[in-house]
Amino acid sequence: MRLFSSASDAAVDAAGVEAAVGAVHDPELKIGLAEAGMVAAVEVDRRGTVHVTLRLTTPTCPMKQQLADDVTAAAAAIDGVRGVEVGYAAMTDSERMALAQRLRGNRGRQHPFGPDSGTRIYAVASGKGGVGKSSITANLAASLAAQGQRVGVLDADVWGYSVPQLFGVRQAPVALKGLMLPPQAHGVSLMSVGFLVDDEEPVIWRGPMLHKAIEQFLTDVHWGELDVLLVDLPPGTGDVTLTLLELLPDAQLITVTTPQPAARTVAARVGRMALDARMPIAGVIENMSALACGSCGEHTALFGEGGGAQLGEQLGVPLLGQVPLDLSLRAAGDAGVPVVVADPDAASARELARVASSLPHVRRSLVGRSLPLAVV
Numbered sequence: 001m002r003l004f005s006s007a008s009d010a011a012v013d014a015a016g017v018e019a020a021v022g023a024v025h026d027p028e029l030k031i032g033l034a035e036a037g038m039v040a041a042v043e044v045d046r047r048g049t050v051h052v053t054l055r056l057t058t059p060t061c062p063m064k065q066q067l068a069d070d071v072t073a074a075a076a077a078i079d080g081v082r083g084v085e086v087g088y089a090a091m092t093d094s095e096r097m098a099l100a101q102r103l104r105g106n107r108g109r110q111h112p113f114g115p116d117s118g119t120r121i122y123a124v125a126s127g128k129g130g131v132g133k134s135s136i137t138a139n140l141a142a143s144l145a146a147q148g149q150r151v152g153v154l155d156a157d158v159w160g161y162s163v164p165q166l167f168g169v170r171q172a173p174v175a176l177k178g179l180m181l182p183p184q185a186h187g188v189s190l191m192s193v194g195f196l197v198d199d200e201e202p203v204i205w206r207g208p209m210l211h212k213a214i215e216q217f218l219t220d221v222h223w224g225e226l227d228v229l230l231v232d233l234p235p236g237t238g239d240v241t242l243t244l245l246e247l248l249p250d251a252q253l254i255t256v257t258t259p260q261p262a263a264r265t266v267a268a269r270v271g272r273m274a275l276d277a278r279m280p281i282a283g284v285i286e287n288m289s290a291l292a293c294g295s296c297g298e299h300t301a302l303f304g305e306g307g308g309a310q311l312g313e314q315l316g317v318p319l320l321g322q323v324p325l326d327l328s329l330r331a332a333g334d335a336g337v338p339v340v341v342a343d344p345d346a347a348s349a350r351e352l353a354r355v356a357s358s359l360p361h362v363r364r365s366l367v368g369r370s371l372p373l374a375v376v
């Protein structure tokens with residue numbers, strides 16, 4: 001229990017406490033605790049201590065501590081409250097079922113990112129692997145979340161997933177009667193195959209199974225209302241990319257390349273594929289641009305120069321930014337904290353934050369809406 005020295009000895013407004021506790025937002029469910037049916041009891045004793053019992057979706061709820069902190073802060077803000085004690089109970093099966101149904105709403109088996117959704121979707125692609133596509137995705141997401149946007153990251157790089165590592169999240173998502181609650185980190189909702197398999201275990205999905213898995217990541221995950229969904233695609237133009245193009249026809253492509261000709265040429269193929277599918281391309285991000293020496297400031301173009309600008313020209317889209325090679329970005333990624341959060345003044349972080357705040361919103365032309373693609 002936490003005790004406070006209250007400024008006044010006024011009788012506590014029990015209804016006010018209950019309303020304040022009920023209004024606390026559950027970050028995974030994305031609704032208030034009262035609406036989620038999670039407030040089992042709120043009592044105020046004669047000493048001004050508030051006793052709250054929360055009904056958790058699962059006893060091992062990863063948000064338990066944060067919920068306790070938020071509930072404590074909300075109750076403590078009410079006049080006369082001298083202490084707050086938070087206890088827990090678990091939902092029954094039927095309560096979990098009712099909650100899952102409420103969260104799904106009436107969309108049934110449809111995913112929530114259809115043409116009527118207000119979510120901007122960016123699919124982050126590269127030709128070659130290892131050019132920093134996942135690092136860029138993670139940092140754009142964390143930066144947008146820090147600006148107050150509701151952001152999700154779908155790690156569609158099923159074989160080479162790195163979103164769990166980049167966000168420092170290892171826990172499996174809470175499952176609520178067939179609906180997965182995406183883990184949260186740095187204000188971003190996350191979903192990745194990496195949450196569902198052991199680190200050492202190879203993912204050997206192919207064809208229909210892959211298609212099904214990607215579909216489920218869109219349909220059976222409680223994304224809630226998002227302003228932006230970033231999809232980290234696997235490198236190249238494989239099955240997953242085609243599946244996503246089919247499932248998310250309103251997605252816009254962001255192509256990541258290094259300045260090197262080899263990376264640019266392969267990235268151009270992904271760009272061409274998007275153009276052929278009439279998928280809008282938001283632009284190109286050049287990563288691993290010139291390295292600035294920490295002490296003398298001199299720039300070394302380790303991977304050459306100009307690849308991003310040339311790719312942009314080739315595809316007829318803007319160069320959105322040039323993220324320098326930066327030790328801070330690599331170290332932050334290894335530590336599981338995006339560099340825009342861990343070291344916002346680092347050169348890479350400043351450029352990534354700038355790109356995030358000026359991401360264009362390119363709409364798909366209504367001409368030829370159906371895709372000339374099929375998934376086998």
Ligand SMILES: Nc1ncnc2c1ncn2[C@@H]1O[C@H](COP(=O)(O)OP(=O)(O)OP(=O)(O)O)[C@@H](O)[C@H]1O
Binds near residue numbers: 131136234235326334
């Ligand atoms: N600008 C940068 N400066 C320094 N290191 C970087 C930079 N961008 C990425 N890296 C590092 O390069 C490695 C590869 O990055 P990342 O995993 O983001 O690439 P990727 O294109 O998503 O790879 P893949 O698609 O093969 O999984 C990581 O160790 C990352 O920390």
